[in-house]
Amino acid sequence: MDAEELRLDGNAAAGLLGEVFPFEMTTAIGTCAGCGRAQAVGALVLYRGGMGAVLRCPSCDTALIRVASIRGAHLLDLTGTTCLRIPGEA
């Protein structure tokens, strides 16, 4: 299988991210550390392989969010996200 076949819309990460965050993460706005573009997590590009999930910027491919699920724990790296705007209740 080519890596491009593993390339999914970021909304496909909703289930996984729902296990990590107690809110609808795909509607949060992440700012890319690589190019500065702000976009909904659901608009990122998801690569999900056996070792973990990587959500990348559709503009510059920077990895904004990396998640590995290991022995019942989620390991999360947000190094590629300079700011995460989480919608609250109006």
Place this chain on the structure above:
Amino acid sequence: MLSAGPTPRTRLDRWDSVVEGEIDQPRRWTWEEFRSLPVEAVTKDIHCVTKWSKFDTSWTAVSVDTLLAGVETSAEYVVAYCDGGYTTNLPLEDVIGGKTWVAYEYEGEPLEPAHGGPARLLVPHLYLWKSAKWVRGLELLIADRPGFWETLGYHNRGDPWGEERYAGD
């Protein structure tokens, strides 16, 4: 298939391979220069941390010993870096002594981009994430610098025989 991003497709006339870092003199090879280095036919089993193995895979490859021949260094670690930004770290002793190669053919055919072409690291005695696809350089380091998966909970060395899958194993 262990890919965490899009497949890079670097033109061979823009490809080079570099050895740098804690080294007396950095080294660089163009694709043509790399292809003129002594090659080895390597047949090895490979093991993925996601619990599959493939036996008797055959590769055409340049030994990392060849790339490091004559190098003077006090480094004890290496980071392999790749097109697409992937990195993985290794103790220097795991890449010397006939254990590690830079491979450019698989089963007699040029390595396809999806499988790491034009060239990938081949470290068959460690889990496959150490065999970095699209490798472009080796940085020799005094201090260890964990790579892409090693910073996300995976084992720093990744010995299949020790079942070193995750940090702490």
